[in-house]
Amino acid sequence: RKEVEQDPGPFNVPEGATVAFNCTYSNSASQSFFWYRQDCRKEPKLLMSVYSSGNEDGRFTAQLNRASQYISLLIRDSKLSDSATYLCVVNNPAGNKLTFGGGTRVLVKP
Amino acid sequence: SAVISQKPSRDICQRGTSLTIQCQVDSQVTMMFWYRQQPGQSLTLIATANQGSEATYESGFVIDKFPISRPNLTFSTLTVSNMSPEDSSIYLCSVDGTRTGNTIYFGEGSWLTVV
Numbered sequence: 001r002k003e004v005e006q007d008p009g010p011f012n013v014p015e016g017a018t019v020a021f022n023c024t025y026s027n028s029a030s031q032s033f034f035w036y037r038q039d040c041r042k043e044p045k046l047l048m049s050v051y052s053s054g055n056e057d058g059r060f061t062a063q064l065n066r067a068s069q070y071i072s073l074l075i076r077d078s079k080l081s082d083s084a085t086y087l088c089v090v091n092n093p094a095g096n097k098l099t100f101g102g103g104t105r106v107l108v109k110p
Numbered sequence: 111s112a113v114i115s116q117k118p119s120r121d122i123c124q125r126g127t128s129l130t131i132q133c134q135v136d137s138q139v140t141m142m143f144w145y146r147q148q149p150g151q152s153l154t155l156i157a158t159a160n161q162g163s164e165a166t167y168e169s170g171f172v173i174d175k176f177p178i179s180r181p182n183l184t185f186s187t188l189t190v191s192n193m194s195p196e197d198s199s200i201y202l203c204s205v206d207g208t209r210t211g212n213t214i215y216f217g218e219g220s221w222l223t224v225v
Contacts, residue, residue, distance in 0.1 A: 043202055043216040044153065087152065098214060100153040 001026050004090050006101040013078045013108045020074040021104045023088030032091035033071045035062055037084045038103065044087055047073075078108045112137050114217035116203050122223045123193050130189045131220045133203030138183035141206040143214065144176070148199045156201075159186040193224045 006023045013019045025033075033050035048055065050062040050071050061074040071090075075082055088101035113136040123129050133142065142159040156176055157165040165178035180186045190197050203217040 041221075043219045046215065097155060102152045 002102075003027060003092070003099045004088055004101040006086075006088050006104045008102055009105040009107075011104065011106045013075075013082075013106060015078060015080060015108055015110050017078050018074065018076050019078055019106060020072060021086070021106075022070045022072045023090075023101050023104075024068075024070045025088075025090045025099075026069070027090070027092060028066075028069060029093045030090045031093060033062075033064055034089040034098075035060075035071075035073050036087040036089055036100075038087055039084050044100075047086070075106070078106075080108050080110065082106060083108045112139060112205050112215055114203055114205060114215060116217035116220050118220055119218060120221035120223075122225060125194050125224055127193055128189055128191045129193065129222065130187050131201055131203070133186045133188070133217055135184045135205055139205040140183070141214075142180060142186045143204045143206075144178060144186070144188045145202040145204060145216075146199050147202060147219075153202065156188070159188075190222065193222075195224045198222060198224045 003026050007021055011019050035047040036044040037047045038044040048057050048062055050064050052064055054063045059076045063072045073086060085103040085105045087103045090099050092099050115134045117132045144156040145153045146156050147153045155168050156171045157167040157178055159165050159178050159180040161180045161183055175191050177189045200219045200221050202219045204214045206214055
């Protein structure tokens with residue numbers, strides 16, 4: 001089982017719709033979780049950290065479910081500019097290293 | 111977040127040659143990392159660049175193939191040695207954005223194609 005797994009997609013989303021996707025992680029001792037966004041042929045950029053209580057940043061909402069070992073990202077009122085690959089990142093407590101998921105591709109269409 | 115500059119941004123290299131990628135940060139940072147992202151894949155950590163000492167390599171990566179320098183707290187280089195087409199990839203420099211090193215930020219990447 002991979003340390004961090006994501007549905008690669010693509011998720012084809014009509015503009016204005018809501019899309020949500022999950023990321024599962026295998027190490028129950030993981031403490032820190034993040035969502036990064038990567039545009040085509042660009043470097044990954046931090047979208048948001050994921051807190052235990054869940055957090056919201058504008059149209060983006062991140063949730064953490066420790067019991068089932070997954071995090072989620074929900075995008076409301078999707079914009080064309082939201083089209084990107086969303087990378088799930090989990091901290092590996094042993095060595096304090098980050099492990100990246102394979103990414104979920106989202107395509108928002110008019 | 112820190113401003114991270116990488117050079118070259120892209121290059122086409124002959125197999126068997128070596129290329130050094132430079133990473134410059136606009137502020138002193140404790141942790142600097144080098145990642146590789148092969149076509150269609152996610153990011154894989156190559157090594158942690160330690161200031162004043164040898165880099166710490168991840169499983170599957172060795173110093174002879176990817177020598178790293180870290181002469182100070184704002185600069186690092188990664189060399190991809192004796193390149194083969196399998197080394198065609200994006201190489202990303204990153205730095206930690208918090209004291210705990212949990213959040214990292216990336217340079218724009220160096221796109222290498224080996225022919």
